[in-house]
Amino acid sequence: MPPLEIHVRPALPTDLSTLHPLINTSYRSSQCWTNEHSLVKDERIPLSALSTLITTPPPNSTILVASSPSDHSTIYGCIQISEIPTHNNEADIGLFAVSPSVQSQGVGKRLLQAACDYARDELGKKVAVLHVISVRRELLDWYCRFGFTETGERxxxxxxxxxLIPDMQFSVLKKDLV
Incomplete structure (x- = not known):
């Protein structure tokens, strides 16, 4: 399938009604090639928390969305980039979601690249950091194909x-941005 045309831009308050269900479906539904529905219960993020992240984000944090180039209200995915205050040269990447209807069309790769570019160019960071539930081997492998390395840290x-499973942990992955 050819890559889907997208426009990457910062999330807007008007995106909330589309983003909230997109994120929760991507993380907690069995519709996606990778999900957490058998590992984690409840929503990935409550609407109020997402609203705060978009309307009054913490310093040096942003959510980028992938939208249709012709209709910016059609959103295909999102990703958050945040400064890590305790690690001066690192940016955390999270809240990464792609609509099940457009997965495997290059949206995730381009959003992840946009997040890395933002961390490097806008935040001045040298390393991107991801935290992935350690039993999600298919997702860890996907990030490694994109140039991230498992650090061995948990x-x-x-x-x-x-x-929903005992003693769940995150694997820490990193990628040099320079």
Missing amino acids: EQFVWPELA
């Missing part, structure tokens, strides 16, 4: 009350 899952 961090406890930040929402243990939502975990």
